[in-house]
Amino acid sequence: MDKKLRKAAEKITMPEDMKERIIKACENIDKTNIERTDNDGYTEVVSGTERISRKNNIIRVVSAIAACSVLAAGIGTTGVLLHKNHRSQLAESDVVDSNEQLSSPFGDFTKVDFNLYLFDENYDGFSDETYAKLADFFNSFDWGEEYENAEGREFQQDSLTRYGAINWDDDKGKNSITIETDGFISYKRYILSGETENLSMDLAFTKYYMIDFEAFDKGIKEIIGNDGSESAAEAGISPFGDFTAFDFELQNGTVMINKNNGRSYELVADMLNRWDWGEETEAQPGREDPFAVTDSEYEISWEIDHDVYWLKIAEDGYVIYSGDRYDEDYLNYLNSEEICRKYYNIEVNSFDEGIYECISEAEYITQEEIDYLTSGELISAELYDISEGKNENITPTSEGDKQYVEEFLSGMFIDMLKDNIIPESQEDLRYSAVLMYKDNDKTIRRTYYVHENGCVVLYEYEVTPAGEEPITTASYSVDFNEFEPFLGKFGVNIEK
């Protein structure tokens, strides 16, 4: 069979027209990989990768256009809005003589209601006192001279270098300052124009600045760090978001946990939220690309709207967090754009222990899970001996025993399942229970692989005329010493 498989597979070759398309695409990429050196000696590699996808370009253009409106309208899941109507209180305050300290080219921040967004931070809001300090900080910060070398660069809402934005309105329009982690500042002013019924907001001008980002960030953190707001970790939220707020899947070589795992899943979600992921670090040389990291011990993935995220944790504790945004049209899901990538280092042994503690807390599965696993009308239940490479149907043939086994597998066996997950081991594989159900117009097959170490793995398929479509898989455990004697009682030959 092995040779047959190879022989058959080797007949698959790439069609010539496809080959030509790919060559052409690669040649276009090659041409656009221009290494450019500007007058400062700064070398920039302009990659043409994104040109291959028309939609990526559209997304970028739309993002640029939408940046201001998005900033004004709200923030993403990881962003944070810091806003207070502090002007009146500040106006009454005589603590700051802002004119003496004003070096801001944007005007006096103590005189306006501004919003500060920090895209990738988790803070819950600040006191008026903090806002007063922020206004003073912005007023006195050295924003430098207007930067002339922006070369058409625009802030991108989903840029990897995004840091934050300051927005405020005045009588004549709106103002928006975006800050990026390389110090690039873009200041846009929009003014209201047109008749009362047809008002529009037009861009009046854009100015650029280049600041000392470290000094800026340090100043911001010093102010908001003292605010007393609950940090993300204290609030039980990971730097990647709240794992209890979305469905995630965790896999390592032998264990998979998803929402089907009830209690274990909840514990793991809580652990991922509270885990100390530490400070963001630099990418390790040769391990920058999440696709090329091959030593991941754990892979955790989840999806929010059309953004797919994953965390890859390598055996040495190196963590890559990345996310891709996909087109809404699922048929074009290949059009994706990276929206984030960060690196961390964690103590992987403790992480490992934590995960196993979560999944080893033995609890019977919930009634909800039982209801799911027993949903539909049972058509048949068969038991197979799959030890030592066998695949032998050992369902009793006598009507009475057969019925007992069917009832046991579809009832008591499900009740015996626990949420704790035991790593699979091929050597321990002992039985498979194949349960067929009719659920409305669907035929469902649920096969449970039962290991002697108590590990139970479920594979659920929908059986269609065209074949079997996988629905889900989940891991459970069972007390094997309790499970097997039942089989013996119902006439199953349990001798190996």
Place this chain on the structure above:
Amino acid sequence: MQKCGCAREAVEKYGDMLYRISLLILKNTADAEDAVQETFIKYFTKAPEFTDADHEKAWLITVATNRCRDMLRYRSRHETESEEVLNTYAVEKSDSGILEALMELSDKYRIIMILFYVEQYKIDEIADITGVSVSAVKMRLSRGRKLLEEKYRKEYM
């Protein structure tokens, strides 16, 4: 080691292999083409220095299989159109059965089985390429083989 200098040379050398792997994993020709194209683009824009030809080949397979897995992961959350992929190929009826059986396996088995039986990688090499442990590769290979036998015998013999 110098990587292939031009697109034609690289696609001629590795195109069939990457396409075969991608098609068997993704079961869809258009998706497979995209996975292969993205792999080559990555090869020309982001590939590291390769120590030898084996390193280069393994890197390409890693990038392609990871891309395929990523696409499957996305696909698992979204409906996709199925396709009778083998009908578009001049694969004989006697050969298509085993490939169809292979394609019915869960992707975690399928990737390992393709690398082992079709591309003839060793278990430790597969562990390196796919990023799963050696024991997990063994387990998936063993179980995948059983499932393949079961499916093939039941449906095609």
